[in-house]
Amino acid sequence: MGAFASALVYTLEDVPGKGKGLIAASDIPMGTRIISEKPFVTVPTQVRTMEQQWIRVYQQVLALSVHQKREFLAMDNVYPYTNPTEEYHGIFRTNALPIGSDLGGGGVFLHACRINHACDPNATNFWNENLDKLTIHAIRDIQKGEEITISYLEATRNKKARAKDLKQLFKFVCLCQLCSLPRQQSKESDKRLDRVHQLDNLIEEAGLEGLVWSAQRLLGYVDEQVQLWNEETSKLIGLTRAYPDAVQIAIANGDLARGLVFAERALALYRGALGDDSPDVAEYKKLVRDPATHEYYGMSMQWKTAPEEIPMLLEVTEAAKFEDWLWRRGGRTVR
Numbered sequence: 001m002g003a004f005a006s007a008l009v010y011t012l013e014d015v016p017g018k019g020k021g022l023i024a025a026s027d028i029p030m031g032t033r034i035i036s037e038k039p040f041v042t043v044p045t046q047v048r049t050m051e052q053q054w055i056r057v058y059q060q061v062l063a064l065s066v067h068q069k070r071e072f073l074a075m076d077n078v079y080p081y082t083n084p085t086e087e088y089h090g091i092f093r094t095n096a097l098p099i100g101s102d103l104g105g106g107g108v109f110l111h112a113c114r115i116n117h118a119c120d121p122n123a124t125n126f127w128n129e130n131l132d133k134l135t136i137h138a139i140r141d142i143q144k145g146e147e148i149t150i151s152y153l154e155a156t157r158n159k160k161a162r163a164k165d166l167k168q169l170f171k172f173v174c175l176c177q178l179c180s181l182p183r184q185q186s187k188e189s190d191k192r193l194d195r196v197h198q199l200d201n202l203i204e205e206a207g208l209e210g211l212v213w214s215a216q217r218l219l220g221y222v223d224e225q226v227q228l229w230n231e232e233t234s235k236l237i238g239l240t241r242a243y244p245d246a247v248q249i250a251i252a253n254g255d256l257a258r259g260l261v262f263a264e265r266a267l268a269l270y271r272g273a274l275g276d277d278s279p280d281v282a283e284y285k286k287l288v289r290d291p292a293t294h295e296y297y298g299m300s301m302q303w304k305t306a307p308e309e310i311p312m313l314l315e316v317t318e319a320a321k322f323e324d325w326l327w328r329r330g331g332r333t334v335r
Ligand SMILES: C[S@@+](CC[C@H](N)C(=O)[O-])C[C@H]1O[C@@H](n2cnc3c(N)ncnc32)[C@H](O)[C@@H]1O
Pocket: 017, 018, 019, 020, 021, 074, 075, 076, 078, 094, 095, 113, 114, 115, 116, 117, 118, 170, 171, 172, 173, 174, 175, 176
């Protein structure tokens, strides 16, 4: 198990076709924090040019202890090199995970950087500004002996687009479950992911003004995204993006009842994927206490409701009708 301590829930092992990887040493329930770790080589957001990156990485590697340097040099490097500066930078590019408040920086981590990629991962990486550490959380139940995986890609696009990015950036062909689906299922998944992407673009294009002027349409888009994500194994990552959009749309239009329900769902997702000590969880806890504290509250009052107007009984007795109310379906005039 190499350099890793014994109390860990994973071991570092050879994984056929992938080099090394992390394997669960026991069952890991969804929501478990698997890793919480500080980087040992970093490049902050401000360092923009390749030359600046080379120097920054080179200087840090020289300053590492003998043990750390050995660990760093044992990491994967998919880029060709002719001298140590290029070699260190190649290791950095192959392994760095996003860090910093805007996720524009990169950090190399002793443990987390040994995690291989899957397009439908069972874990997720997150830079926790409160801890100044990277965390890895299980986003599904992981069985003992199963490989722990994260996604190296910013978004889950269709199979062809994923393959192109992975080949270009990491030089491998992905054989994860999503990429190995039978032809028909793969086509269906691609169709869903293409539509999610198209809806993302439409939501982005609508901008801040759209939150009010196209509120009904935008909420419909997010509703559709949630339904599409629910068909995918990697749904949790997609849902953590969709629900915050729903929170914004509802609250920007004065709908505190729906805003509260959406915020509760976003909070539950963030708790599992990021942990209770993350800034996002703190933000959503505040919104759940008082949705009117959202910065967009008051942009419009066209859907004005109070938190007390949530039809609690409906939620318990008729879940489908509750969803119709929540997403303002069926003429989309229901208050
Ligand atoms: C950050 S490293 C992951 C740990 C690495 N396997 C090791 O031995 O240190 C990224 C590299 O691992 C390999 N890799 C990661 N995920 C893979 C996958 N799903 N299939 C094949 N190779 C993979 C690729 O070579 C990639 O460039």
